[in-house]
Amino acid sequence: MTATPDILCIGSVLWDVIGRSEAAMRQGSDMPGRISRLPGGVALNIGMALARFGLHPALLTAVGRDAEGDELIAACALRGLTTDLVYRSEDLPTDRYMAVEGSNGLIAAIADAHSLEAAGDKILLPLTDGSLPRPYRGAVALDGNLTLDLLAGIAASPLLAEADLRIAPASPGKALRLSPFMQSGRGTLYVNLEEAGLLCQSGFETSRAAAEGLLARGVRRAIVTDGGNPVSVGGPEGVITQAPPPVHVARVTGAGDTFMAAHIAAELRGAQAEVALTEALRAAALYVSGETKI
Structure with a gap:
């Protein structure tokens, strides 16, 4: 690489296979719809969104040296992401x-990120x-698909001690992996409301209460979402809360990643807390409504 990227996206880069129906569904439903395969994974979704917002992200992840991996790397490059630093596994x-x-x-969803977990700290070789x-010293978007041991190592690593770390748990089932950062x-x-509750071992009724709870448990800064309900940003300066604009839901997968990327991009441009949150909520609403191309 000849230039330092605007931000590192560390975590899962994979293929998303998504089945969508226009009808309401429940467990056991069998409905007509569409099935698509798209580049995905938390780190990649954030990276693609950051690229749409004008930034130049680089990926630190593991991708197989198989046909699907070659196709995925090419798709990432076409979407404006730097893939030179990706660990390509032979096995x-x-x-x-x-x-x-x-x-x-x-x-329902199933995430098969076993190769990323097996690669471990090999994905961090570009840092050494x-x-x-x-x-x-730059910005880093980090996702909780990494193992707890690797996340704990990153939280304590002198290599990233001066970095601007932005961390997402990937799913409620992996929320506790963020405990080293607490x-x-x-x-x-x-995090979302459920993930905040898991981290704090408590239940919260609102995002504001969850943000306050996380700060009380030692989190330096937290952004808590709650679906279509108000979102809160908590930090040393206090807690602010805003309601997202109402939209028709056309898709869900990737919405949280779009929100996170928009918020990061706004803050890296120097936007104040209220403005950054407003921009992030607007971007997420456009994505959920289907108006944002992916």
Whole structure:
């Protein structure tokens, strides 16, 4: 690489296989709809959104040296992401994610990120081999598909001690993997209401209460979403809350990643907290309504 990227996106890069129906669905439903395969994964979704907002992200992840991996790397490059730093495994297959969505939201999903987990700290080699500045002082978007041990290592690593860490849990089932960042008081957490409750071992009725709870548990800064309900940003300066614009839900998968990317992009441009939150909510609303191309 000849230039330092605007932001590193560390985590899952895989193929999303999404089945969508215009009808409301429940467990056991069998409905007509559309099935698509698109580049996805939390780190990639955030990276693609950041590229749409004018930034130049680089991926740190694991992708197999198989046909699906070659196709995925090419798709990432076409979408404006730097793939030079990606760890290409000879023996691990490219990861996949499968979800079913109805008009009433996500019905079920399975994330197969076993190759990313198996690769471990090999994906971080560019931070030590001279490919990136050492220590790295730029922005980093990090997702919870990494193992707890690797996330704990990142939270304590001197290589990223001066980085602007932005962390998302990937799913409620992986929320507790973010606990090292609570304990170290590092980074900005992007979580939903359920994930905040899991991290705090408590139930919250509102995003504001959840943000306050996370701050009380040692989190340096937290952004808490709650579907179509108000979103809160909490930090040393206090807590602010805004309601997202109402929209018709055309898709769900990737909405949280779009919100996070829009918020990061706004803050990297120097937007104040209220403005950055407004821009992020607007971008997420456009995405959920289907107006944003992917």
